[in-house]
Amino acid sequence: MLNSFWFSLVLLQAGQGILFQSDKIFTVLTVVLIIFSGLILYLWNLDRRISRMEKKDKDSTTA
Amino acid sequence: MLAFFKNNGYKILGVVLIGYALIAGLLKSLPDMGGNMAQTSRNVFYHVPMWFTMYLLMGISVVYSILFLLKGKDRFDVVARESARTGMVFGLFGLSTGIIWSRVTWRELIPSDSFAAWWSWDPKQTMVVVALMIYAAYFILRAGIEESSSRARISAVYNIFAAASLIPLTLILPRMLGGLHPGGDDGNPLENIRLSNEFRVVFYPSVLGFMLLSIWILELRVRFTLYQQKFEDVE
Numbered sequence: 001m002l003n004s005f006w007f008s009l010v011l012l013q014a015g016q017g018i019l020f021q022s023d024k025i026f027t028v029l030t031v032v033l034i035i036f037s038g039l040i041l042y043l044w045n046l047d048r049r050i051s052r053m054e055k056k057d058k059d060s061t062t063a
Numbered sequence: 064m065l066a067f068f069k070n071n072g073y074k075i076l077g078v079v080l081i082g083y084a085l086i087a088g089l090l091k092s093l094p095d096m097g098g099n100m101a102q103t104s105r106n107v108f109y110h111v112p113m114w115f116t117m118y119l120l121m122g123i124s125v126v127y128s129i130l131f132l133l134k135g136k137d138r139f140d141v142v143a144r145e146s147a148r149t150g151m152v153f154g155l156f157g158l159s160t161g162i163i164w165s166r167v168t169w170r171e172l173i174p175s176d177s178f179a180a181w182w183s184w185d186p187k188q189t190m191v192v193v194a195l196m197i198y199a200a201y202f203i204l205r206a207g208i209e210e211s212s213s214r215a216r217i218s219a220v221y222n223i224f225a226a227a228s229l230i231p232l233t234l235i236l237p238r239m240l241g242g243l244h245p246g247g248d249d250g251n252p253l254e255n256i257r258l259s260n261e262f263r264v265v266f267y268p269s270v271l272g273f274m275l276l277s278i279w280i281l282e283l284r285v286r287f288t289l290y291q292q293k294f295e296d297v298e
Binding site: 054 | 082090291
């Protein structure tokens with residue numbers, strides 16, 4: 001979650017110009033991409049946790 | 064490194080495709096649909112893939128139900144259940160996004176406090192609710208059967224009927240009755256010229272991307288449930 005926060009800061013810094021354009025579609029795009037990247041990081045994290053759990057379980061049953 | 068892509072390649076591909084669909088879908092210049100459609104035609108890139116993904120997951124669900132009836136392996140029942148569950152989530156995404164889209168395009172003049180502003184009784188919209196209720200009954204049926212092997216068998220048979228009803232309810236009837244959705248008057252929207260190539264280059268990647276994402280979610284749910292089942296009887 002912290003990652004997507006930094007990501008949004010970087011985008012704000014880099015995009016001073018485009019975020020304030022008249023129709024502001026890039027602002028919407030930024031919002032959408034922050035949500036999307038946050039969700040993907042969440043899923044990725046979940047995937048890693050489950051993998052770790054499975055591995056630990058496998059090790060304990062074989063030992 | 065190679066093993067990483069072997070295991071995670073489809074996830075990365077899905078994320079890249081959705082990322083592309085989000086960026087290109089919002090920024091690409093498209094033929095102006097005009098009138099009440101205007102810029103909301105971009106919703107084709109996000110609303111429609113939800114349904115494609117739901118059909119895929121319900122398809123996986125019924126295939127695993129049939130496999131369970133043939134082979135009797137418990138893990139097939141887990142995949143069938145989790146797939147139907149994830150499919151329902153995508154169905155609810157599709158339904159809610161469709162309500163918002165129709166609210167601002169065809170029902171824009173109706174005040175917000177009126178039910179008609181939010182619900183058009185469009186055949187596809189209505190039948191999809193019926194189909195989702197049939198799937199809700201699948202979970203109620205499961206919850207009602209205590210003994211796990213008969214629960215798996217009976218619900219697998221029910222799932223075949225649920226999947227069989229999905230096709231006439233959401234794909235055939237709405238096309239015969241017309242309504243807000245395309246396909247009533249001029250056949251399959253994917254085959255006719257109303258979906259121009261400018262839409263297709265974003266639409267198809269978006270469909271594939273959301274399908275891959277849903278498979279990822281399904282994989283996680285199945286792995287988690289199988290792990291959990293080692294320690295307790297999970298329904």
